[in-house]
Amino acid sequence: MAVLNRLIMCRSAASLRNFCTESTEAGLRRASSALSSALPVENSKGKGRSVQWVFLGCPGVGKGTYAARLSSLLGVPHIATGDLVRQELSSRGPLSSQLADIVNQGKLISDEIIIDLLSKRLEDAQAKGETGFILDGFPRTVRQAEILEGVTDIDLVINLKLREEALIAKCLGRRICSECGGNYNVACIDIKSEDGRPRMYMPPLLPPPQCESKLITRSDDTEEVVKERLRVYNDMSRPVEEFYRSRGKLLEFDLPGGIPESWQKLLHALNLDDHDDKRTAAA
Template sequence: MAAVTRFSKPSAISHVRRCLYSSSAVAAESNQHAPSPFGDYKITRRNPSERNVQWVFLGSPGVGKGTYASRLSNLLGVPHIATGDLVREELASSGPIAKQLTEIVNQGKLVSDEIIISLLSKRLKAGEAKGESGFILDGFPRTINQAEILKGVTDIDLVVNLRLPESVLIEKCLGRRICGQCGKNFNVASIDVKGQNGSPAICMAPLLPPSSCMSKLVTRSDDTEEVVKERLRIYNEKSQPLEDYYRNQGKLMEFNLPGDYCSFIAGRAGWV
């Protein structure tokens, strides 16, 4: 809690920014003549001292990327852009690719680079038009190809990689619920894993909805055990090269989430 309080002070935030920029920002060169996979959209490259943070959050499905990223986005005054939310918004809109996305999501497969880039490009364009500066990306990039594409349009300062045991991830995903009326996320799983062999205990109380939402809870179509396990398998297969990619650039910061801190955040911020 003391650490969170320190980060909330403007002077501390400025100090953190300066440290991050000086130690981990790596200039990315782009091919001026090649067409951008983001179409005609190009993020304006700015000197780090003239913009806000540009971070990426990595982690398996269900690890809590959205929880941590949304809290930090409020703290630092930058938008939290979750590609999973962008996909769900497109699914709900009945847009031209909604049917294709439905099949991909229900099978637990990863959405193609082309679709994700199209949705992200649209979101970044809208943000720039509103004067947004900086961002925390959640769910993108997921492959080295996506990371190279992102490098071609902007500079990433820091990559935060969150970790939890697979058994906990499965339990969290199976406990997720959404209110069919208000759209808020809740979790009915009660997780209590005893610490052993040097590993910390992991305790997470359920995040239950108010009585007005209780009868309206629905389970996401992709939150079945079979689909969750397949999503984790695919993620683990793809994640190592991406982690190495950012680790070699000196930008990767890894966190094995301990139970007490995880419970503190989950109980106050909400799970995603």
């Protein structure tokens, strides 16, 4: 608890800046200890299925969409590090300007910052008595995977895959309602079959009428930044796939199309196609 209390106290402006810019092994060890202390305890009430899953995949592949649906289906929290970063950005706290520069350039955020944000979210989960989790966006590097492995036992890693041309189109088509925060996509992706690959059709996910005039585009969803994010992912995060593949925990899943088609096939791959609540989660 001393380590956890120290981490909470470090959230003052000067101390937090020092903690998050430190790149030594000592800094990572402290972050790892804080992460371990913040992991949620088992739910004594027996609610939900206590899974500890990770979603991998390129930016824009749909990790958040499918992780959120599985979270609802299984009754465990969905923890997306991308959302944690965006919340920190909107908070105008001491980290917001530093994070804005990193995100707008399509670069990876340091291990210390991500682990600090994740530790804080898991502290909240523990306080609420939540059990298990589905991580989305973490780990992104082998170092992060090693830290996570050192503090908890991940059950399964789901690696979502999608053709690059579809990924870019999806990212450029993303829209957010500035009023309700709903996520939509105006891109209609229709890739003809060629070289033995089947046709891929992904219809747009259009907003309801009340949101149409309030749609905004994320500042980092430009073609230049999207391509840079994909390059960074290929260079630095693909080794994470091999890390979990070598441990027999990686499930490769090629998205065949839009949500209705992909969701049912993903449930089948996870042996969840007979789950009583699957229709509710897919709504």
